[in-house]
Amino acid sequence: MSFDARIRAAIEGDIRSGTLRPGNRLLSEHELAALHGCSRATVSKAMGALHRAGLIERRRKAGSFVADQHVHSAVLEVPDLAALIAARGHVYRWQLLSRRLSGSALHVEGLHHEGDTALALETRSIAIDTVPQAAQESFDTIAPGTWLLAHIPWTSARHRIRAAGASAAEARALGVAENTACLILERSTWRGDAAVTTVRQVFRGDMFDMVAHFEPSRT
Amino acid sequence: MSFDARIRAAIEGDIRSGTLRPGNRLLSEHELAALHGCSRATVSKAMGALHRAGLIERRRKAGSFVADQHVHSAVLEVPDLAALIAARGHVYRWQLLSRRLSGSALHVEGLHHEGDTALALETRSIAIDTVPQAAQESFDTIAPGTWLLAHIPWTSARHRIRAAGASAAEARALGVAENTACLILERSTWRGDAAVTTVRQVFRGDMFDMVAHFEPSRT
DNA sequence: TCCGATATTATGTCTAGACATAATAATCCA
DNA sequence: TGGATTATTATGTCTAGACATAATATCGGA
Numbered sequence: 001m002s003f004d005a006r007i008r009a010a011i012e013g014d015i016r017s018g019t020l021r022p023g024n025r026l027l028s029e030h031e032l033a034a035l036h037g038c039s040r041a042t043v044s045k046a047m048g049a050l051h052r053a054g055l056i057e058r059r060r061k062a063g064s065f066v067a068d069q070h071v072h073s074a075v076l077e078v079p080d081l082a083a084l085i086a087a088r089g090h091v092y093r094w095q096l097l098s099r100r101l102s103g104s105a106l107h108v109e110g111l112h113h114e115g116d117t118a119l120a121l122e123t124r125s126i127a128i129d130t131v132p133q134a135a136q137e138s139f140d141t142i143a144p145g146t147w148l149l150a151h152i153p154w155t156s157a158r159h160r161i162r163a164a165g166a167s168a169a170e171a172r173a174l175g176v177a178e179n180t181a182c183l184i185l186e187r188s189t190w191r192g193d194a195a196v197t198t199v200r201q202v203f204r205g206d207m208f209d210m211v212a213h214f215e216p217s218r219t
Numbered sequence: 220m221s222f223d224a225r226i227r228a229a230i231e232g233d234i235r236s237g238t239l240r241p242g243n244r245l246l247s248e249h250e251l252a253a254l255h256g257c258s259r260a261t262v263s264k265a266m267g268a269l270h271r272a273g274l275i276e277r278r279r280k281a282g283s284f285v286a287d288q289h290v291h292s293a294v295l296e297v298p299d300l301a302a303l304i305a306a307r308g309h310v311y312r313w314q315l316l317s318r319r320l321s322g323s324a325l326h327v328e329g330l331h332h333e334g335d336t337a338l339a340l341e342t343r344s345i346a347i348d349t350v351p352q353a354a355q356e357s358f359d360t361i362a363p364g365t366w367l368l369a370h371i372p373w374t375s376a377r378h379r380i381r382a383a384g385a386s387a388a389e390a391r392a393l394g395v396a397e398n399t400a401c402l403i404l405e406r407s408t409w410r411g412d413a414a415v416t417t418v419r420q421v422f423r424g425d426m427f428d429m430v431a432h433f434e435p436s437r438t
Numbered sequence: 439t440c441c442g443a444t445a446t447t448a449t450g451t452c453t454a455g456a457c458a459t460a461a462t463a464a465t466c467c468a
Numbered sequence: 469t470g471g472a473t474t475a476t477t478a479t480g481t482c483t484a485g486a487c488a489t490a491a492t493a494t495c496g497g498a
């Protein structure tokens with residue numbers, strides 16, 4: 001086991017066992033280096049990993065502190081629908097429902113099909129100020145998400161996940177009864193400070209779920 | 220801007236703009252160090268961040284490669300319900316519904332209340348082999364999640380998020396109509412290889428959502 | 439031709455320093 | 469006493485090496 005992993009495990013253990021409690025100060029990097037008999041760079045690497053995992057807070061001059069545990073973070077895998085459906089052994093198909101240019105936004109609506117059934121209804125708006133080439137795309141055979149992925153770089157994204165009953169229009173599009181429970185994924189992406197796209201996907205609740213993992217022990 | 224951030228931004232930009240495509244090999248760490256005029260350790264740090272962000276794959280001897288972009292990862296914040304409800308300005312309350320010891324598992328069922336309304340129905344089983352002290356707990360005033368957080372260290376967790384209509388029993392407990400759309404969060408936690416607890420929380424869809432962020436530019 | 443031993447290569451981990459930077463604590467002067 | 473200056477401290481970033489390790493490529497022999 002590497003020094004890095006050893007130091008992480010030691011501190012993580014102290015936090016989880018309650019030896020170190022939220023708000024407590026950890027030893028400084030110098031002290032930990034001396035304690036474990038390794039260099040400060042190695043300690044720093046371990047502390048960086050704990051920080052990313054949300055276990056500790058770090059402040060210059062003040063030191064490192066055990067973070068409040070009221071939230072914890074997990075890595076959410078946001079799948080590409082085409083790849084997901086292919087992995088399940090079905091045929092993926094995108095069906096364009098509408099496309100409308102309004103002001104500086106291009107609005108696209110369509111369905112993601114898994115084999116013969118509609119898996120998700122997508123309502124998207126694309127900022128043509130940020131992605132001017134999108135105005136030339138029909139999106140009648142390629143899904144806008146796939147196209148965007150290949151055409152413009154984005155730097156950050158925000159996802160919101162919730163559950164809601166299908167509206168009349170959504171139910172009709174998905175071929176389910178009105179008010180059927182659906183998982184709704186809303187995603188906004190930015191390139192720097194410029195908005196790129198906002199998408200709302202309504203999934204049939206019985207055919208889709210999302211998975212997230214948490215393992216602090218990742219370097 | 221630090222070398223680290225600069226190198227990350229350069230490679231990320233090449234990936235997102237399509238200059239580097241999935242499967243392409245990146246320059247080796249040595250070459251990148253020479254190119255950017257910095258040391259290999261700095262390059263390695265940048266590559267580590269890109270790897271954690273899921274943008275690249277790394278293989279010894281073979282090199283680093285642009286990852287397939289069919290999934291991308293985001294950081295999901297899994298809130299502690301008590302803290303979440305407090306932050307919303309309401310009073311949190313846990314109500315125990317049932318507690319039953321069966322074999323090597325302790326089954327606990329209860330409600331998380333936000334003020335006067337039930338926000339979530341929780342069904343949990345706790346492995347008493349891993350957490351023997353739990354057998355002595357009544358859980359009639361403290362929620363098992365809170366108790367577990369304070370009493371045993373866990374090392375990894377897996378979350379599954381989906382939508383479903385409330386069953387008759389769930390609807391009764393939450394005070395909503397049967398088949399109301401609910402967000403269902405199932406979480407299993409482990410301590411090393413030993414299972415700690417499995418919990419299923421059924422949330423009123425109209426009162427709860429989850430948020431996830433993605434920003435590769437985190438060191 | 440096939441197999442095993444060897445060399446090569448790129449990442450993984452680490453060291454023992456360095457200077458930068460931000461935040462706090464101490465000090466000194468008006 | 470109040471406010472501005474200075475010193476101190478811990479993290480943040482970086483260097484120029486080192487050895488370990490895993491995976492591949494190459495070469496020699498049966």
